[in-house]
Amino acid sequence: xxxxxxxxxxxxxxxxxxxxxxxxxxxxxxxxxxxxxxxxxxxxxxxxxxxxxxxxxxxxxxxxxxxxxxxxxxxxxxxxxxxxxxxxxxxxxxxxxxxxxxxxxxxxxxxxxx
Numbered sequence: 001x002x003x004x005x006x007x008x009x010x011x012x013x014x015x016x017x018x019x020x021x022x023x024x025x026x027x028x029x030x031x032x033x034x035x036x037x038x039x040x041x042x043x044x045x046x047x048x049x050x051x052x053x054x055x056x057x058x059x060x061x062x063x064x065x066x067x068x069x070x071x072x073x074x075x076x077x078x079x080x081x082x083x084x085x086x087x088x089x090x091x092x093x094x095x096x097x098x099x100x101x102x103x104x105x106x107x108x109x110x111x112x113x114x
Contacts, residue, residue, distance in 0.1 A: 002056065004063045011043055018043060019067075021060045023051075031056035035064055039102050041071045041094045045085060061089050074099050076110045 007020050011034055019040075022032040030051040034043040047056050064070050071094040072078075072086040086093070100107045 002054075002059055004059060006063070008037065016043075019064065021063050023056050023060065025051070031060055033057075033060040033064055035070050036102060039071070039094070039098070040069060041073060041099060041102055043073075045082070057085060058089065061085075061091075065091065073103075074110075077103065 002023055005022050005024065007022075009018060009020050010016050011018050017037040019035045019037050020032060021035075023030045027048070027050075029048070031045075031047040033045045035041065036043055045057055045060065047054075061070070069092055071092045072089070073082070074093055074096050075083055075086075076096075077099060078086060094102070096111055097107050099105075100110060
């Protein structure tokens with residue numbers, strides 16, 4: 001059985017406040033999900049290579065979603081793997097402008113639609 005731990009912390013030392021769900025094993029962190037605490041947008045999800053394919057990312061997403069709606073970053077902000085994950089999970093996607101505001105980006109630059 002996989003035990004999911006929940007804590008609050010920053011995003012790799014940047015000083016931001018994130019909700020963090022993680023799975024640890026004897027080698028350390030096996031999988032982790034960072035969600036922006038105020039806006040509940042996924043900031044990062046990562047599964048250690050040797051633990052991929054076990055459903056850990058899905059389990060973390062479901063644990064986070066059980067506490068309230070979480071939002072995927074729009075496609076322009078995803079890695080190819082992140083986009084596959086978002087499509088597989090389904091769920092809400094953060095509005096383009098709101099995501100840009102959270103990330104400190106310019107909408108025109110990231111979407112090329114204006």
